[in-house]
Structure formats: structure tokens, C-alpha cells
Amino acid sequence: MDDKNFAFLKELVETPSPSGFEQPAQRILRRELEGVADELRTDVMGNLIARIGGAGQDAPRVMLAGHCDEIGLMVKYIDDNGYIFFAPIGGVDPHLVPGQRVYVHTAGGRVLGVVGKKPIHMIEAKDRETVIKLKNQFIDIGSSTRAETQALVAIGDPVTFAVGLERLQGDRVTSRAFDDKMGAYIVARVLQEVRRRGAPPVELFGVSTVQEEVGLRGGTTSAYGIDPDVGIAVEVGFATDYPEMDKKDPGDFKVGGGPIIARGPNINPALFELLMRTAREDEVPCQVMGAPRATGTDANVMQLTRAGVAAALVSVPLRYMHTPSEVLSLADLENTVRLLAGLVYRIEDRKQFIPN
Structure with a gap:
């Protein structure tokens, strides 16, 4: 190519x-x-x-x-502390989402966020193998209040993982x-x-x-x-x-x-x-x-x-x-x-x- x-x-x-x-x-x-x-x-x-x-x-x-x-995600709800709750667009694997960096694509441009997750140290052993349902996962864009997040993000905004195309070895690529x-x-x-x-x-x-x-x-x-x-x-x-x-x-x-x-x-x-x-x-x-x-x-x-x-x-x-x-x-x-x-x-x- x-x-x-x-x-x-x-x-x-x-x-x-x-x-x-x-x-x-x-x-x-x-x-x-x-x-x-x-x-x-x-x-x-x-x-x-x-x-x-x-x-x-x-x-x-x-x-x-x-x-x-x-595939992607969609903004569904913003809580009082500015965290964004979302739903999947297409077949998103809930195993893979926690800890990912994401872009929220807004009318004003893309906004970087992270999908938060409780540290493994604070998860009881019996719960460590449990997959967190997507409806219980959330995006943190660094806001402290609902108003701060709503100034940037709207309900229904699409979300994608914040990664792009990179070369591996030979002619193999990842994205x-x-x-x-x-x-x-x-x-x-x-x-x-x-x-x-x-x-x-x-x-x-x-x-x-x-x-x-x-x-x-x-x-x-x-x-x-x-x-x-x-x-x-x-x-x-x-x-x-x-x-x-x-x-x-x-x-x-x-x-x-x-x-x-x-x-x-x-x-x-x-x-x-x-x-x-x-x-x-x-x-x-x-x-x-x-x-x-x-x-x-x-x-x-x-x-x-x-x-x-x-x-x-x-x-x-x-x-x-x-x-x-x-x-x-x-x-x-x-x-x-x-x-x-x-x-x-x-x-x-x-x-x-x-x-x-």
C-alpha cells in the first residue's frame, strides 16, 4: 500500500x-x-x-x-457530580470498556474523558470476576458538577474510543x-x-x-x-x-x-x-x-x-x-x-x- x-x-x-x-x-x-x-x-x-x-x-x-x-457509546445521563452514564451503539463488549480513554463528540468538538473503575484493591475477591454492566459504567471528563458537564456535553452525543491507526510489525496495523x-x-x-x-x-x-x-x-x-x-x-x-x-x-x-x-x-x-x-x-x-x-x-x-x-x-x-x-x-x-x-x-x- x-x-x-x-x-x-x-x-x-x-x-x-x-x-x-x-x-x-x-x-x-x-x-x-x-x-x-x-x-x-x-x-x-x-x-x-x-x-x-x-x-x-x-x-x-x-x-x-x-x-x-x-460501534460506540451514547450519552444517556449526567449525574449531580458531572459523571456521564452511557449506552452502547452496536455490539460493545462491557469487559473492555473500564479504564479506556474516550472522546465525546459534541457540537463544540471532541471532549476527552476516561471510563472510571474502582481500583482492584477495593473490589472484594468474589466480585473481581464480575463484568460491570454498561449501564453502571461512567465517563469522567474532569468536571465537578452537572452544570459543568452540561456546558460541554449533550444527551445523545456519540462517544468513541480515543485510539487510532498504528503500525505493528511487517504489514500489520491496529486500530x-x-x-x-x-x-x-x-x-x-x-x-x-x-x-x-x-x-x-x-x-x-x-x-x-x-x-x-x-x-x-x-x-x-x-x-x-x-x-x-x-x-x-x-x-x-x-x-x-x-x-x-x-x-x-x-x-x-x-x-x-x-x-x-x-x-x-x-x-x-x-x-x-x-x-x-x-x-x-x-x-x-x-x-x-x-x-x-x-x-x-x-x-x-x-x-x-x-x-x-x-x-x-x-x-x-x-x-x-x-x-x-x-x-x-x-x-x-x-x-x-x-x-x-x-x-x-x-x-x-x-x-x-x-x-x-
């Missing part, structure tokens, strides 16, 4: 975008796609939709979707919110690559969807509006290459092993085979995941849109999902861009995805 694309990725994942508050991240994506897309618009839900027209008449409509929302701003990043990069290569044989829609973490909402509405023939969700997948992970259930997936291509009832079989052929012919390393049920991704809602869509799920292996320190490989991002860009030019006709 070159320096320009790394800077784009870093800016995107560090820009706050909890579900329902995605527009700061969408503005970054909109800037990167200006001059790339033939059409660029935001719908009433907040989904960013970029379109590149296809060559020829009646080209198949292909939708690539990566959601830009991240919060790779799930799934990394997917929105890949979608934008694919559109840039398609623009560079020239007019595709499809009408291509790249969508940065919203509110996936709270119910696949943006994917549902944007797919209905676009009415694609083919819909591919670009997501994170569970890496299982670290201690304590049981590979028998999710499968054997390695960070650095290439994108994960799902196979199962949520996935159109002809589209799966075309993805695999693209990977072989373009020499893109990949991994295959068995998905025997509906996936909990935008691929599920795209498949069930209107009269049905040929759906696929392509994921990047991710360690420590839904923590402030997710880990992935930059090479996996680049290989996913190569796979999806190559696929776009191998789609010839919408009828090729009808099972026979």
Missing part, C-alpha cells in the same frame, strides 16, 4: 462514525470519490452512493457495499473501527481502480452504507433504491490464527492469507465460482468460508431485495473484532481490491447468475 492510500485509510478509520452519526466519515469518502464517479449522492438514510456507468446498453447493475459505521470502515475504503479503492482501467461492462455502484451495526439498515434501503442484479458485501471476517480461537466453528482463517470468500445459501453459487475463478486467474490469494445460514452482513439484505439479488460476501480477516485494537494485514486490503476490480470486468450478463 502506497503512502497516499495509507493516509486515506488512516484518516477514514480515525474519523468518528458511530451508527447514526456517520457523516464525518462519509465526507472523507465523498472527497476521495469526487471526479471518480459519474454520479455521487447521499440518500435520506445517509448512505453515500457512487455510480460509474457501464459500456453498452442494459448493462448489469453491480452493487459493492461496505458499511462505514462503527479501532476497521469493522467496517475498511470495507468502505476497499469499495472506494475499487471504484478508483475501475475508473483507471476504463469503462466496465457493468453499471457499477459503490455504496458506503450506514447503520449496519444496529440492524443492516443502510444496506437494506440502498439496495432497494439501486435494485442491483449483483450485490457484494465487503466486510471483516473472523481471523482464527491466534490463541484460544476454536477453528472448528468459524473455520481456519489467517491474517495475511488473503480475502475470505463466503459460500452457502446467502451466496449465489455462480457468483461464488466467478470470484474463485477471478482469484485463480489474477493470482489473488484467498480463503473460503462455509456459511450455512444467513450471514449477519449487508449480503443478507441485498440477497432478499425486491425479487432477489445474486449476492456474495468478501471479507478481510480481522483479529480482535469489536475491540479498540483490531488487527489486519494491509496486503489483505490490497488483494481484496484486486479481486473485486478483476471480478467487475468478468461479469458479462445478468443471466449468468441464474442457477441451473
Whole structure:
């Protein structure tokens, strides 16, 4: 990954975008796609939709979707001493929150706070293994009264962990919110690559969807509006290459092993085979995941849109999902861009995805 694309990725994942508050991240994506897309618009839900027209008449409509929302917290109550109580936005693990530094994103800018916790010395032995419920945890911004906190923070303000993207060893990086701003990043990069290569044989829609973490909402509405023939969700997948992970259930997936291509009832079989052929012919390393049920991704809602869509799920292996320190490989991002860009030019006709 070159320096320009790394800077784009870093800016995107560090820009706050909890579900329902995605527009700061969408503005970054909109800037990167200006001059790339033939059409660029935001719908009433907040989904960013970029379109590149296809060559020829009646080209198949292909939708690539990566959601830009991240998990976070929301301010619910401020007590007399200025402490902030909160609720989760999406699947926040209560084990991980105490002791974290956080940013409260307010109308006046971000406010630093810490999630307080009683010292272990003062916790009775029988209670040390008990997880503190999120509703009983609190944020300390240094105020002494409710009025001091209310002068800065409003009920409903979103909160994110106060961490960003940093390099580890080799091509490994860590950050919060790779799930799934990394997917929105890949979608934008694919559109840039398609623009560079020239007019595709499809009408291509790249969508940065919203509110996936709270119910696949943006994917549902944007797919209905676009009415694609083919819909591919670009997501994170569970890496299982670290201690304590049981590979028998999710499968054997390695960070650095290439994108994960799902196979199962949520996935159109002809589209799966075309993805695999693209990977072989373009020499893109990949991994295959068995998905025997509906996936909990935008691929599920795209498949069930209107009269049905040929759906696929392509994921990047991710360690420590839904923590402030997710880990992935930059090479996996680049290989996913190569796979999806190559696929776009191998789609010839919408009828090729009808099972026979």
C-alpha cells in the first residue's frame, strides 16, 4: 500500500462514525470519490452512493457495499457530580470498556474523558470476576458538577474510543473501527481502480452504507433504491490464527492469507465460482468460508431485495473484532481490491447468475 492510500485509510478509520452519526466519515469518502464517479449522492438514510456507468446498453447493475459505521457509546445521563452514564451503539463488549480513554463528540468538538473503575484493591475477591454492566459504567471528563458537564456535553452525543491507526510489525496495523470502515475504503479503492482501467461492462455502484451495526439498515434501503442484479458485501471476517480461537466453528482463517470468500445459501453459487475463478486467474490469494445460514452482513439484505439479488460476501480477516485494537494485514486490503476490480470486468450478463 502506497503512502497516499495509507493516509486515506488512516484518516477514514480515525474519523468518528458511530451508527447514526456517520457523516464525518462519509465526507472523507465523498472527497476521495469526487471526479471518480459519474454520479455521487447521499440518500435520506445517509448512505453515500457512487455510480460509474457501464459500456453498452442494459448493462448489469453491480452493487459493492461496505458499511462505514462503527460501534460506540451514547450519552444517556449526567449525574449531580458531572459523571456521564452511557449506552452502547452496536455490539460493545462491557469487559473492555473500564479504564479506556474516550472522546465525546459534541457540537463544540471532541471532549476527552476516561471510563472510571474502582481500583482492584477495593473490589472484594468474589466480585473481581464480575463484568460491570454498561449501564453502571461512567465517563469522567474532569468536571465537578452537572452544570459543568452540561456546558460541554449533550444527551445523545456519540462517544468513541480515543485510539487510532498504528503500525505493528511487517504489514500489520491496529486500530479501532476497521469493522467496517475498511470495507468502505476497499469499495472506494475499487471504484478508483475501475475508473483507471476504463469503462466496465457493468453499471457499477459503490455504496458506503450506514447503520449496519444496529440492524443492516443502510444496506437494506440502498439496495432497494439501486435494485442491483449483483450485490457484494465487503466486510471483516473472523481471523482464527491466534490463541484460544476454536477453528472448528468459524473455520481456519489467517491474517495475511488473503480475502475470505463466503459460500452457502446467502451466496449465489455462480457468483461464488466467478470470484474463485477471478482469484485463480489474477493470482489473488484467498480463503473460503462455509456459511450455512444467513450471514449477519449487508449480503443478507441485498440477497432478499425486491425479487432477489445474486449476492456474495468478501471479507478481510480481522483479529480482535469489536475491540479498540483490531488487527489486519494491509496486503489483505490490497488483494481484496484486486479481486473485486478483476471480478467487475468478468461479469458479462445478468443471466449468468441464474442457477441451473
